[in-house]
Amino acid sequence: MAMLKGRRVVLGVTGSIAAYKSALLVRELVKAGAKVRVVMTPGAQEFITPLTLGTLSGHPVHSELTQDRNAGTWTDHVELGLWGDVILVAPATAHTLSGMVEGRGDNLLLTVLLSAKCPVVVAPAMDRDMFTHEATQANLQALEKRGVHVIEPGEGELASGLEGKGRLAEPERIREELTAWFTERSPLLGRHALITVGPTHEPLDAVRFIGNRSSGRQGVAIALELAQRGMTVDLIAGPIEIEVDHPGIRRVNVETALEMEAAAQSALLNRAPDVIIGTAAVADVRPTSPTSEKTAKTNLPSSISLTENPDILQGLNEAAPPSCYKVGFALAHDDGLEAALRKLEQKKCDLVVLNSLADKGAGFGHTTNQVRFVHGPNRIDSFDLKSKQEVAVDLAEVIQSQLSERPTLS
Template structure:
């Protein structure tokens, strides 16, 4: 397994003399297992051809905002920005760095950088005096403040004949720093999660349904937190308007408990998760005979026959690997600890996240939650009321503690 195995890297190449080294950067990244898509500025094409970088990366290189003026086609900068786990700009010219600071969109690369939801890493390359200029220093400072990681240039002989700091870091060092940066930023890189989230809707007829008050907020927060830590997340969501845009999240939207079960089984067949997290508020029962169409009020039956839904959490856990860290959520009316301990065993979970509607600000329809992590009778960790994002971070810390004790269950491909 390469040190960057499975990582998706958008490589931005700009108009520096060091652009010739970007061929070696592509090779280093590809050799380490990364998928690389190259975006060049028009200036970069003066220094190295798209053919070279396209051949080495194995993918078409993009450099213009429009593809075919007559046909009205364009390069989808938003799609490229969302595809990557990181955008690496190597070499990064003074011009592109200032464009990033100002938020300009006058090259395809700058629009990709504006659209990207993923982190950004730059490897500046320029002459000594350009690098030491106050404008460059301030621009790099501003980018660092925004979370951009800067791979410092080397000191040595420059293309201009001057000696000083400004030479782009060698491709091998760029690969090493990027790998190390991923390790710190994305400690769960290579691991996979399967999350069910949101409510389900069980149809009475084509219009009416039985549902519940789950908003899908807590599940979405967990999916995003794990994806930010580098995990690939299969996210199976009942009807919820909460967005989960992240390149690491593969979202499957479903309506009913039966759809959710089928989607979860398909995801399990496709790849073994390292953790399963059942946040979904799955309806326990569904109307036995949903009516096709919309009967008038007077035609509705007095009683609706119900049948039990399958236990999705237990079903997923039975199919998952014994080494998988299995988490279930339980919503209680009161204390709920005894019920959570029963659920732990009955559903073959390693941990139950217990929340209670008795706690003010916890559970459905709130942006906050108060939870206990129930590992067993001797270990129940209680947390304060906090935002659902902060609860997601606590859960991700626990997942991380559990998973980093062993390698990923399978080499994840996407």
């Protein structure tokens, strides 16, 4: 049940007589802590009103591609598709299943399904003969081949008066199957990560600071990827502009290196991490004597005295249990391999992810990255230029394989 807490479910409701059960399904999902947004086909509205599902889900129901013809507004199917952790089509009619197979986009739900990046689950509901028809069975097989999970309909008396298979699975069973399905897709469930992310800002006075251009995108992508795989994540974030919304991620916002160190050490004491990932671009130095007021332009000092900041990752790695897997990041302006190998040793990391400003599209500010995984002098894996999400997937694969050989620490 806890598996559904905070999960974002786009519930597609289609024109089956069983659409009335979607009201109970919304209740089941909401009670389990899921966030539910309902998309109805025009056909579904013949069976149940948007008002019912909107009230139960606590969100407006979407059903039309366009909203106000005069104002020229539309429903953002791409945004809806990207919002969900899963799209659950329940009940799924024979018509919608065939539209999914063909990749048709003639209603809002089908366009959401086409633009979604998240997995899809369908719970078919139809008359026995429609369900056993060769076309429907072929469509279900085609969808399963594409990775769509099918919640089998139940057997029994059908609305048509026929007996047989085709009844929408009961809402409680759909909720249970969805929970089991999420659990199955969470190979890192029960594991915990501590991730630092973003730059730090070291104040000179009330308004000025020393900082850097780290956007935090790579670290956030890693946190999300690990959370998707079931991990809980303590995300210690310097000043970044990215919103992070995942039930498995607990975010603490900090400004300075000293604050980041304190927050990360306290998170570590609170819960032993199975993996530590230092993606933060911590300022190496801080002004020795910042002032709490804004210094007037005429009073600006001609030089600034600086104090070295602590090495946060090294401190964490030293405090962590030996079987914790420790990952550092290194941004080099040249090849950087030697520096990465040094970092590996000095900071007591198991892996350093190296990216170089010499590679186009890599490093700060970009949505892409090109990295090398430096495990040691004799094991360096080089990757092509990829999106930061794809880099996160590559790293998560390494972490998953490493943790499979290590005991759970918390």
